Amino acid sequence: MRLSSKGRYGFRALFHIAYHSGGRPTQLREVSEEAAIPSRFLEQIFHELKRAGIVTAKRGPKGGYQLAKHPAEISLGDALRALEGAPAIADRLRGRDALDPVSLTLTELASGIERCFDAVSLADMILRAERAGVRRRRPDPSRADVGDYAI
Numbered sequence: 108m109r110l111s112s113k114g115r116y117g118f119r120a121l122f123h124i125a126y127h128s129g130g131r132p133t134q135l136r137e138v139s140e141e142a143a144i145p146s147r148f149l150e151q152i153f154h155e156l157k158r159a160g161i162v163t164a165k166r167g168p169k170g171g172y173q174l175a176k177h178p179a180e181i182s183l184g185d186a187l188r189a190l191e192g193a194p195a196i197a198d199r200l201r202g203r204d205a206l207d208p209v210s211l212t213l214t215e216l217a218s219g220i221e222r223c224f225d226a227v228s229l230a231d232m233i234l235r236a237e238r239a240g241v242r243r244r245r246p247d248p249s250r251a252d253v254g255d256y257a258i
Contacts, residue, residue, distance in 0.1 A: 110191070116144045117152045117190045118183060124162070125178045125229040126236055127244040132164075132171035141244065152190065159189030178233055184225035193221065 123142040124133050135153065139146040153172050156162045163175045174181060 110187075113148070113152060114187055114191050116142075116148060117156065117186050120144060120149060120152055121156070121161070121174070121181070121186055121229055122232050122236075124172060124174055125181075126233050126241070128173065130173065132169065132173045134171040138172070155189050156186065159185065161185055161189055174229070178229035181229045182225045183227045183229075183232075184221055187221075187224050193217070 119142045120138050123138050127133070127141070135146060135149055138144065139149050144152075153162060153164070157164055157172075160175050161181055162172045164170070164172055
């Protein structure tokens with residue numbers, strides 16, 4: 108399976124919001140600059156993540172995007188399906204003979220890949236970053252309307 112730029116950028120954007128925003132809305136421009144994601148591409152990504160219920164959008168000067176749920180409740184599988192659909196292996200096999208051993212094997216592998224992505228949450232990524240010593244960006248005190256996520 109090959110993960111597209113959209114998927115990788117989507118994971119990076121979600122991690123940025125989860126790790127650096129402390130539950131506060133984050134503007135697209137900030138995510139684009141700090142996570143090194145082209146802003147036009149990021150708009151599409153956030154649109155799809157919003158449609159899937161993974162992020163919410165808030166308008167206004169203190170607005171931006173934020174997670175719709177706690178990071179522990181958002182898996183990489185959720186984001187992957189929102190941005191890329193089911194693993195490509197399964198898509199190519201639809202309509203084939205259900206008893207074909209190759210089709211059966213590849214379908215099982217696709218399910219296994221999906222389970223691997225489902226097993227990792229944004230909270231897991233946050234813990235990995237903390238263990239690795241990744242510094243959090245200093246939050247803007249003027250936007251301190253929501254506390255940090257308790258992981």
